[in-house]
Amino acid sequence: MDTPPATTSPAVSHRSWKKPVLITLGIVVACCGITAAATGWWVKHNFYASPLRPVMLNAREDAVLDEKIHTLESPAEAPDTQRTLTVSEKEINAFLARQGIGEQVRVNLGQDNITANFLLPIADDAPLFAGTTLRLRIALGTLMDATGKLVIKVNDVSVGGVPLPNAWLGDIKGVDLVANQIGSDPALQRFAAGIKAFTVGDESLQIVLNE
Numbered sequence: 323m324d325t326p327p328a329t330t331s332p333a334v335s336h337r338s339w340k341k342p343v344l345i346t347l348g349i350v351v352a353c354c355g356i357t358a359a360a361t362g363w364w365v366k367h368n369f370y371a372s373p374l375r376p377v378m379l380n381a382r383e384d385a386v387l388d389e390k391i392h393t394l395e396s397p398a399e400a401p402d403t404q405r406t407l408t409v410s411e412k413e414i415n416a417f418l419a420r421q422g423i424g425e426q427v428r429v430n431l432g433q434d435n436i437t438a439n440f441l442l443p444i445a446d447d448a449p450l451f452a453g454t455t456l457r458l459r460i461a462l463g464t465l466m467d468a469t470g471k472l473v474i475k476v477n478d479v480s481v482g483g484v485p486l487p488n489a490w491l492g493d494i495k496g497v498d499l500v501a502n503q504i505g506s507d508p509a510l511q512r513f514a515a516g517i518k519a520f521t522v523g524d525e526s527l528q529i530v531l532n533e
Contacts, residue, residue, distance in 0.1 A: 376424030377415035
């Protein structure tokens with residue numbers, strides 16, 4: 323019987339394992355870099371927030387806003403044709419800029435929802451987050467109830483995009499702010515009594531005034 327010739331195993335190349343290891347290390351380093359960059363952006367965005375850009379109106383838009391403000395301040399003087407007001411998100415933020423808080427407060431309007439974003443500077447001697455500027459977000463739900471009364475409730479409060487537990491907020495979520503405060507605030511009483519309908523849509527809200 324012929325004996326088959328002996329075969330030798332091919333030598334294992336040292337490069338065969340180095341390449342996958344280098345690729346894996348490269349991926350890990352890249353992921354760490356992306357994570358560090360994202361974390362740095364999140365911290366800067368939410369704890370060292372830059373001032374907001376105040377919203378400005380042109381001369382014609384300013385005049386229109388002045389008319390709407392006058393109607394809200396003196397609803398009894400408004401004719402029937404002007405008792406339905408549509409106020410845009412831009413006008414609300416421009417009004418805030420007039421009050422000197424356009425760099426710290428920004429309002430966004432959605433379907434039955436008002437979101438207010440605040441930049442809160444923290445004192446240098448504060449026990450937490452000293453010397454930072456926190457980004458606070460409050461989401462409010464709005465509707466007219468079955469009796470025709472305006473209802474505004476807190477849906478969510480978050481800091482740096484992280485929702486805060488309701489217990490930390492004194493169980494304020496879901497509480498009707500109008501009903502809760504109206505008894506102690508005559509100005510709010512008059513405002514609520516003067517509203518026949520209040521509807522919030524995308525980037526605008528509509529107010530129908532009582533006669």
